[in-house]
Amino acid sequence: MNSTDRTAPAAGCGDRGPGKEGFRFRAGRIDLLPPYLYAELDRLEAETRARGIDIISFGVGDPDLPTPPHIVDSICAAAQDPANHRYPTYDGLLDFRRAVADWYQQRFGVGLDPEHEVLTLIGAKEGIGHLLWAVVEPGDLVLVPDPAYPVYHSQVVLAGATPVPVPLRAEHDFLADLDSLDSGIADRARLIVLNYPNNPTGASASLDFFHRVLDFALRHQCLLVNDCVYSELYLDGNPPPSLLAVDGAKEAAVELHSLSKTYNMTGWRLGFAVGNREILNSLLSVKKNCDSGAPQAIQRGGITALRGPQGCVEELRATYRRRRDLAVQAFSRAGWSITPSPATFYLWAEVPPGYDSSTWAGWLLERTGIVVTPGQGFGEYGEGYVRLALTLGEERIAEAAERVARAGSFAAHGRPNIR
Ligand SMILES: Cc1ncc(COP(=O)(O)O)c(C=O)c1O
Structure with missing residues (x-):
């Protein structure tokens, strides 16, 4: 077949439509990134x-450090079991979600229903992208911290929405300065993205700060997501709190977690989302159409990580x-x-x-x-x-x-x- 043949419509396929000139290898949204x-x-x-x-x-x-050997051993053992060779369930192994709920109770004092308030992710990055597809419409405003992990901005753009930067300034201990936004913007925003402990500033947030942000979110009817993949990397003896520990947070908020940084597991790809069940349900609907769940052998390793010695x-x-x-x-x-x-x-x-x-x-x-x-x-x-x-x-x-x-x-x- 020569190149003319390849660009010509196949017999019986009809017209290629008005204004369509050959292949398009790049959607316009890519150029927005x-x-x-x-x-x-x-x-x-x-x-x-x-x-x-x-x-x-x-x-x-x-x-740079390896995954702890007891976790690797557990993944290797699970990899030998044919029960883990088939498609995983979309929302993740219930055993893994139970381990997450127990860890959350122990670590943050937050009770979670493992069946409806915990969802397994293929890492937090996957969760961020699919969450945006799940809850924002094209044209919506999303409040995104600045400076921030660049994926928030890109994923908001890919979802067709508009990121609005919320400054993190040294004079406010790098806490999102929502009061600096004009109230028109806050009323139009659909979602607020937080990330504490924070990449890149290394800042941590208090429960009092989360209280204020939740108040703001409920007042302006915004959903709230806190990406807390660094929750266990506190270096001065003060374990950071969970946003979900604030009364009423489950009305509008979810948190994203990952085993990547806590257990040196970036290469294995495992994380989870917890909190508001309706948000998680929407996220699950997107995931069902985009991925087929986290590999079960890895989830078995995740159970070992969360339930094992810390x-x-x-x-x-x-x-x-x-x-x-x-x-x-x-x-x-x-x-x-x-x-x-x-x-x-x-x-x-x-x-x-x-x-x-x-x-x-x-x-x-x-x-x-x-x-x-x-x-x-x-x-x-x-x-x-x-x-x-x-x-x-x-x-x-x-x-x-x-x-x-x-x-x-x-x-x-x-x-x-x-x-
Ligand atoms: C703030 C933040 N969220 C999410 C991620 C990605 O986490 P995961 O490996 O679970 O996809 C990173 C990775 O650097 C990060 O810094």
């Missing part, structure tokens, strides 16, 4: 590495705490002052005077081979900061700080830009 932040970082890193430079990457937040999580917190303290001290000795984060494995570091987030990331990459993420990639209110993911060992962190110290005065050099 910003370049995927980490893809750009990966490209830059590869380019610098190709120049023979030993890169120290604080870029992507993918835990010492591995305590050790993980201790590791990130040591890395955080080392980085803050060592970079500060090198002349770059960084405020420690109370939670997550991120440092949200102000750029030195005279730089913006891109020129500072560019200076670090060119002069020291260090990769950090420019704050402007997380939204306009991220300008003035870069994010460091502490997903690398202490030796490399110390080496990075030494390189910065050796590179000398920041101001004395040129300012390459990686934009």
Whole structure:
């Protein structure tokens, strides 16, 4: 068949319709997406590495440590069982959802009905995307934190809705400043997205803050979602609360969780959504048409993770705490002052005077081979900061700080830009 044959309508298929000129390989909505932040970082890193430079990457937040062996063993055993070789159920194994409900009760003091208030996800990222399809209409407004995990913005856009940035400012401890929005916007918004503990700022939210946001949401008839994939990575001994611990939260709110960060399971893809049953039901309707559920062997591993000994999580917190303290001290000795984060494995570091987030990331990459993420990639209110993911060992962190110290005065050099 030649190319003319391929573009011609097959006999009997009729007309190709008015105005249709050949194939369209890209829907218009794709062009509304910003370049995927980490893809750009990966490209830059590869380019610098190709120049023979030993890169120290604080870029992507993918835990460097392995999944605890008791969880891997349990997944391997479950993989041998033919009962786990067929399509999973869409909403997940009831045993897994029961383990989630028990964990929630123990950890947050929140009771959940495992049959109707817990839904298994193939990671929180999947949940974010499908949740937006489930509850917003094209043209709706969605309040999205800024700076934020870029997927919120992209998924709102893919759902045909409009993201409205809610600033997270240092002077408000990076808590979403909903009062700064004019009330017309709040009345038109369908959904508020929160993320505490927060990527990229490392901020944690109190129950009192959640109270105020829930009040706001109910007053303006907005649904509420808190993405709390970092809930267990608290580094100063204060376990963050659940939004669902606020009285009445289940009227309008859900939380998204993941085993990715708590148990170093990013590669296995397992998470869950909990809370308002109607929202979860809508989410399930979308999922039934988009995916066929999380692999059961992985869910069995999830049960082992949630019901098993939690010492591995305590050790993980201790590791990130040591890395955080080392980085803050060592970079500060090198002349770059960084405020420690109370939670997550991120440092949200102000750029030195005279730089913006891109020129500072560019200076670090060119002069020291260090990769950090420019704050402007997380939204306009991220300008003035870069994010460091502490997903690398202490030796490399110390080496990075030494390189910065050796590179000398920041101001004395040129300012390459990686934009
Ligand atoms: C705030 C936030 N939510 C969700 C995710 C993705 O989680 P999962 O691996 O469960 O899809 C990430 C990953 O970095 C994240 O930072």
